[in-house]
Amino acid sequence: MVRNEFRQEFVSPVSVFFFLILPLLFTAAVAAGLGGLSENGERPEEFRAELYVESRDEGPLVVAFLQALQEANLTVQVVEALPEDTFGLEVPADFSARLRRGEHVTVLLHTLPARSASQAVEQYVNAAAGRLAGAVRIAQSGQSRAQDAGIAVGAEEDSAFFDDVLRRTLEATQNPPAVAEVRWPEAVELAGTPGTGATGVEQASAGQMVTWVQITLLGAAQVLVDERERGTLRRLLVTPATRATILGGKLLARMCLGLVQIALLLGGGALIFGVKWGEQPLATALVSVAFAIATVGLGLLIATFVRTRGQANSVVVGGAMALAALGGAWYPLEVTPLVYRQAVRVLPSTWAMRAYTDLLARGATVADVLPYAGILLGFGVVFTAIGMWRFQAYE
Amino acid sequence: MSLVEARNLVKRYTADGPKAVDNVSFEIRDGEIFSLLGPNGAGKTTTISMLSTLIRPTAGTALVNGYDIRTEPMAVRRSIGVVPQDLALYGKLSGRENLRFWGEMRGLGGPALWEEIDEKLALMDLTDRAGDRAETYSGGMKRRLNLAIGMLGNPPLMMLDEPTVGIDPQSRRHILDYVRELNRAGAGTLYTTHYMEEAQELSDRIGIIDRGTLIALGTLQELTQMVGEHEMLRLQLYQPEAGQALVDGVRGLEGMHQASAADGEVVLSVAAVETTLPQVLTKAADLGLSIRNVEIREPNLETVFLHLTGRALRD
Ligand SMILES: Nc1ncnc2c1ncn2[C@@H]1O[C@H](COP(=O)(O)OP(=O)(O)OP(=O)(O)O)[C@@H](O)[C@H]1O
Numbered sequence A: 001m002v003r004n005e006f007r008q009e010f011v012s013p014v015s016v017f018f019f020l021i022l023p024l025l026f027t028a029a030v031a032a033g034l035g036g037l038s039e040n041g042e043r044p045e046e047f048r049a050e051l052y053v054e055s056r057d058e059g060p061l062v063v064a065f066l067q068a069l070q071e072a073n074l075t076v077q078v079v080e081a082l083p084e085d086t087f088g089l090e091v092p093a094d095f096s097a098r099l100r101r102g103e104h105v106t107v108l109l110h111t112l113p114a115r116s117a118s119q120a121v122e123q124y125v126n127a128a129a130g131r132l133a134g135a136v137r138i139a140q141s142g143q144s145r146a147q148d149a150g151i152a153v154g155a156e157e158d159s160a161f162f163d164d165v166l167r168r169t170l171e172a173t174q175n176p177p178a179v180a181e182v183r184w185p186e187a188v189e190l191a192g193t194p195g196t197g198a199t200g201v202e203q204a205s206a207g208q209m210v211t212w213v214q215i216t217l218l219g220a221a222q223v224l225v226d227e228r229e230r231g232t233l234r235r236l237l238v239t240p241a242t243r244a245t246i247l248g249g250k251l252l253a254r255m256c257l258g259l260v261q262i263a264l265l266l267g268g269g270a271l272i273f274g275v276k277w278g279e280q281p282l283a284t285a286l287v288s289v290a291f292a293i294a295t296v297g298l299g300l301l302i303a304t305f306v307r308t309r310g311q312a313n314s315v316v317v318g319g320a321m322a323l324a325a326l327g328g329a330w331y332p333l334e335v336t337p338l339v340y341r342q343a344v345r346v347l348p349s350t351w352a353m354r355a356y357t358d359l360l361a362r363g364a365t366v367a368d369v370l371p372y373a374g375i376l377l378g379f380g381v382v383f384t385a386i387g388m389w390r391f392q393a394y395e
Numbered sequence B: 001m002s003l004v005e006a007r008n009l010v011k012r013y014t015a016d017g018p019k020a021v022d023n024v025s026f027e028i029r030d031g032e033i034f035s036l037l038g039p040n041g042a043g044k045t046t047t048i049s050m051l052s053t054l055i056r057p058t059a060g061t062a063l064v065n066g067y068d069i070r071t072e073p074m075a076v077r078r079s080i081g082v083v084p085q086d087l088a089l090y091g092k093l094s095g096r097e098n099l100r101f102w103g104e105m106r107g108l109g110g111p112a113l114w115e116e117i118d119e120k121l122a123l124m125d126l127t128d129r130a131g132d133r134a135e136t137y138s139g140g141m142k143r144r145l146n147l148a149i150g151m152l153g154n155p156p157l158m159m160l161d162e163p164t165v166g167i168d169p170q171s172r173r174h175i176l177d178y179v180r181e182l183n184r185a186g187a188g189t190l191y192t193t194h195y196m197e198e199a200q201e202l203s204d205r206i207g208i209i210d211r212g213t214l215i216a217l218g219t220l221q222e223l224t225q226m227v228g229e230h231e232m233l234r235l236q237l238y239q240p241e242a243g244q245a246l247v248d249g250v251r252g253l254e255g256m257h258q259a260s261a262a263d264g265e266v267v268l269s270v271a272a273v274e275t276t277l278p279q280v281l282t283k284a285a286d287l288g289l290s291i292r293n294v295e296i297r298e299p300n301l302e303t304v305f306l307h308l309t310g311r312a313l314r315d
């Protein structure tokens, strides 16, 4: 049974292309896109939020403010008008002038309460504003002391003195001796501590592998329609082999196929892209087997619903893509809101991705991945049980 | 003991759908070739599917080789070899590999299976091409391979569902000869067809099935006697589209039992050809029709079918 399945699959160079070469090409492309290949796989720092700034002031203090924001872990983009649905900051025209006079200034922060990053952005903006205001205070008092002492004379020298003190103060506070580190609880939960997320090439290698292997494994959805359309299903069902044997054989074959593909892609990832798949072979194998069981089980369940090859094809490819995308195979889940992260826990792909990125980014051990493997196996058992049950009544 | 005892089999594919098979009962005795003869959609495949435990009857049951199809499906499956109407082969495998796979699925194996595979290949005249992929075979070769697979393990009962559909006369001859040979070797056979010639040539007994109902059952002789004295007339017209008009015209004639038109032919069942034929010819002339060919036939299965249903059994 198993041998027969293999015979049906590996028949043309085209299938080898889809099976192995295409996934590796995608890994390279996506890794480059995620910025991993060019920078020698440096780990990304803490996640930076994008902040759009619309400034009506072009004074020197705005420049300093932007710098402070940038240093406060925000990626600042100066724009003419704030785009919708982003974090935006409005800086009034009299910003520099009022601050310079020691008056109170208000900047307006457009926030997105639904996004988990909103709190952090607010904090960063406050921190940057506070730092700038403090530095301005210091520069001002320094300046008046200097005037008292008769050091600086004339408006021009005054202002040069001010700028100099401001710059030095800002520099001095850039790396303060003691800081309170800000962490988001959700980020910890998914990918360990910030700063140890997967690199671009790791994320790409794991993500693309999950995506493509899922197509193979979910392909189990096709085994019944294939047999049906070939006319061999009827004949199989009237042989003395039980239905469980028939389906079991098919699923086993699919699983082996998926595991072979995983092994090849892991090998390819390690050889071509230098991804460190080899560090925890046992843990990796465990995750892979559990992932294969869960996804083949889902494929089997789908198989009992679809009635034509066309249907099966679209469900398999569409389903594999959707599972991969939702489960974080195409971009790290760290950039998504909390609700989303909680919702996608119902997908096996989410757990597979977590397990694989943990293996790569943190060198997770067998004990670390055991919970993931357990959850995946649970999925597998449930899917297979329902699928088998439905297949008993399949005509 | 009888090989098959079908008792009041009923099958509805949907809960409120029509009955594809309606209260069918028959028996196949040891070593007998039993044919189910009927037109398209009569319920032949549905009957075989129930007897081979592929689908469950809606009502009724059957004993196959003494086992109940509802409660002992595995024992039934071990007793039968099924040759499905539609080819059931793996095109990517060679003929030999197909036989091996299906043999193993039947629980066979080892040297006995290899030997049997060689023997079946030779019997079906496939030895030369045994190593080629089945998808490269001709239609007739695929049919023969399909048949050989069903015979693996020499089960006591063969179920052949229209095994000769759509093939060349040579392959057909081959298959019919082989079925008879099998039978001589002791296997009972359930054979379905819509070719009355095949049923006539092969069968010990014949069941005629139409619209899900078994309308007649017996040996060829018993069935043709049902028609009584009637003889059959087959007319071919130069105006094939006018067949129905002629049928309508001759219906009331004295001695006319049944009349039907199909595929440009008019088939009549009459009490006495010598009195009725002239009247039919006159009628045709009246209608302005010209007759290309007239055939007078002894009672056969087609007459029987026409007699019972008022319709022609189309070849
Ligand atoms: N799977 C199915 N679902 C619903 N109706 C079906 C199904 N299979 C067959 N039927 C219907 O049951 C009736 C009997 O079909 P069946 O296939 O048994 O006829 P048959 O005698 O084998 O015909 P043929 O000579 O064309 O093979 C037909 O009206 C057919 O449309």
Ligand SMILES: [Mg+2]
Pocket: B044, B045, B046, B085, B161, B162
């Ligand atoms: Mg049929």
